[in-house]
Amino acid sequence: MNILRRELKVNFKYTLIWTCVILSIALLTISFYPLIKNDIAEFQDIMKNFPTQVQAIFNLEMLKINNILGYYISFPIRFITLCMMIYSMILGINIISKEKRLKTLDFIYSKPITRFKLFNIKIVSALLLTTISNIILFFLIYFILIGFDNNVNMYTYSLINFSIYLISILYISLGLIISFVIKNVKNNITISLAIVIGLNSLAVFMDEKVRFCLPLRYFDMNYIYDNKKYELKYLILCISLTICFYIISNIIHKNKDIL
Amino acid sequence: MNIIEVKNLTKYYGKYKGIEKVSFDVKEGEIFGFIGPNGAGKSTTIRTLLNLIHPTNGTAKIFDKDTTKEYYEILKDVGYVPGEVYYYDDMRVIDLLNYSSSFYKKDCRKKIKELAKLFDLNLKQKIETLSYGNKKKVGIIQALIHSPKLLILDEPTSGLDPLIQQKFYDLLKEENRKGVTIFFSSHVLSEVQKICDRVAIIKDGRIIKIEEMSSITNNNYKKIRIDTNTKLNKKDFNIKGINNLIINNNEISFIYKGDINIIINKIKDIKLNNLSITDPDLEEIFMHYYSKDK
Numbered sequence: 001m002n003i004l005r006r007e008l009k010v011n012f013k014y015t016l017i018w019t020c021v022i023l024s025i026a027l028l029t030i031s032f033y034p035l036i037k038n039d040i041a042e043f044q045d046i047m048k049n050f051p052t053q054v055q056a057i058f059n060l061e062m063l064k065i066n067n068i069l070g071y072y073i074s075f076p077i078r079f080i081t082l083c084m085m086i087y088s089m090i091l092g093i094n095i096i097s098k099e100k101r102l103k104t105l106d107f108i109y110s111k112p113i114t115r116f117k118l119f120n121i122k123i124v125s126a127l128l129l130t131t132i133s134n135i136i137l138f139f140l141i142y143f144i145l146i147g148f149d150n151n152v153n154m155y156t157y158s159l160i161n162f163s164i165y166l167i168s169i170l171y172i173s174l175g176l177i178i179s180f181v182i183k184n185v186k187n188n189i190t191i192s193l194a195i196v197i198g199l200n201s202l203a204v205f206m207d208e209k210v211r212f213c214l215p216l217r218y219f220d221m222n223y224i225y226d227n228k229k230y231e232l233k234y235l236i237l238c239i240s241l242t243i244c245f246y247i248i249s250n251i252i253h254k255n256k257d258i259l
Numbered sequence: 260m261n262i263i264e265v266k267n268l269t270k271y272y273g274k275y276k277g278i279e280k281v282s283f284d285v286k287e288g289e290i291f292g293f294i295g296p297n298g299a300g301k302s303t304t305i306r307t308l309l310n311l312i313h314p315t316n317g318t319a320k321i322f323d324k325d326t327t328k329e330y331y332e333i334l335k336d337v338g339y340v341p342g343e344v345y346y347y348d349d350m351r352v353i354d355l356l357n358y359s360s361s362f363y364k365k366d367c368r369k370k371i372k373e374l375a376k377l378f379d380l381n382l383k384q385k386i387e388t389l390s391y392g393n394k395k396k397v398g399i400i401q402a403l404i405h406s407p408k409l410l411i412l413d414e415p416t417s418g419l420d421p422l423i424q425q426k427f428y429d430l431l432k433e434e435n436r437k438g439v440t441i442f443f444s445s446h447v448l449s450e451v452q453k454i455c456d457r458v459a460i461i462k463d464g465r466i467i468k469i470e471e472m473s474s475i476t477n478n479n480y481k482k483i484r485i486d487t488n489t490k491l492n493k494k495d496f497n498i499k500g501i502n503n504l505i506i507n508n509n510e511i512s513f514i515y516k517g518d519i520n521i522i523i524n525k526i527k528d529i530k531l532n533n534l535s536i537t538d539p540d541l542e543e544i545f546m547h548y549y550s551k552d553k
Contacts, residue, residue, distance in 0.1 A: 002358060002361035002362065006358060010349070102345060102347060102348070103343070103345035104345055104346060104347060105311075106311065106339075106341045106343075106345070107341075107345070107346060107359075107401075109309075109310075109311055110309050110311065110334060110337075110339040110341075111334060111359070111362040112331055112332075112333075112334035112335040112362055112363065113331065113334075113362060114331045255313065257272075257311070257312040257313060258306070258311040258312060259312070
């Protein structure tokens with residue numbers, strides 16, 4: 001409990017900052033909705049003139065901006081997911097690399113606690129923080145959405161936002177691996193940004209055949225919106241990858257020399 | 260009973276050797292010195308004992324438990340002062356010590372107060388504002404608060420002023436009287452000589468010698484440097500026990516083992532500009548004292 005308390009105390013402030021930033025982005029992007037709704041036909045004409053790659057970024061082939069939830073999955077969700085990915089990866093990387101940066105590994109690893117327990121308490125703390133962040137965002141974004149339009153299907157909205165939560169956990173586990181693969185992680189934000197933006201760029205331009213290696217496309221928002229369910233194989237892939245990264249990171253951690 | 264048993268302990272970092280076939284025992288209630296120059300393998304040995312790094316070969320046991328498998332049980336009764344001390348800058352000293360004691364499930368408040376008073380350490384001060392010496396004091400206190408049965412000290416006095424060093428030695432002797440076994444690593448021969456019962460000397464990752472401290476003290480080497488305007492020649496210093504005699508213009512230096520009064524008598528008639536008698540550094544000890552062992 002002592003480690004969990006310490007981890008939560010140290011990271012809670014950053015979680016709140018990130019949550020506020022994501023919430024501000026959500027509020028800003030959602031607040032364009034009334035403007036776009038009024039000129040929807042004109043807006044769609046303008047967007048159709050953009051190259052197909054740009055249209056793909058905004059998911060325009062299935063643009064459903066005639067209602068607030070359709071607009072939410074077309075624009076705001078892109079930025080919210082991107083930020084959550086970056087933050088979750090930072091949480092994952094920080095689990096070990098923060099102690100490494102502070103040079104406190106000797107202190108913590110010479111205490112009577114098994115490596116497995118130490119590592120997993122820190123993971124639990126990261127999971128708790130991302131859960132808190134996702135819960136806050138879930139409710140506050142919902143209130144923002146119904147502030148603009150009362151017609152928000154709660155079930156669909158829950159499915160959409162739960163997919164962000166699943167992606168967050170996947171990125172925490174990816175962060176764990178990254179912290180072991182990259183030696184001397186000095187700037188975790190830069191590394192997280194580079195990996196998340198790199199993967200997301202690939203997700204836009206790569207072929208459907210390689211979708212399995214692009215986490216951003218595991219949860220197709222239009223599919224969820226239309227079918228009110230996840231694509232099962234990608235849901236299983238997301239969960240399997242998360243578990244796989246978690247197990248690998250535990251094995252690496254167990255055998256790693258603390259230098 | 261042996262508290263520490265190390266057998267053929269070897270650690271390679273890739274192709275680079277850390278330590279090779281290191282073997283020694285530390286008996287219960289003993290103060291065991293572990294001495295060697297920088298990079299000799301002292302910290303590698305200690306880090307292997309604490310399971311911070313995994314051995315490439317060989318075994319290490321503490322309290323008759325394997326350090327790689329039962330480290331969690333071992334660490335309950337071990338206090339460790341690292342060579343370089345780094346703690347969480349956002350914490351106050353008391354927060355860090357409370358955090359440290361929370362791992363041992365013991366009430367350490369009384370001991371924290373006693374030790375902070377002994378070392379004159381402000382418990383409310385933030386870690387980030389502490390000098391290196393004060394951080395070292397925090398390192399020593401956090402290693403002692405849970406009343407460990409074994410203390411592993413990796414160059415514990417670096418950064419401490421002589422007054423605090425003396426208090427620290429006294430504290431170690433006191434803990435040792437209570438039955439605490441101490442593994443004391445250092446590159447300063449004189450401090451090991453002060454408190455240790457036995458000493459192991461490590462160089463280039465290998466143990467060169469394990470000896471009773473009394474044996475090393477009897478073979479006490481001194482490095483003597485004389486600065487004089489009097490013209491001297493090598494014949495004047497043809498004395499048994501003098502090694503590595505160098506005469507350079509007005510300066511004479513040599514390593515001496517034997518009765519110091521013989522040298523004092525020899526130089527009392529020389530008009531001196533300066534005279535220094537110091538402990539030779541370890542390299543010189545290795546070169547002269549241990550050359551016969553190679």
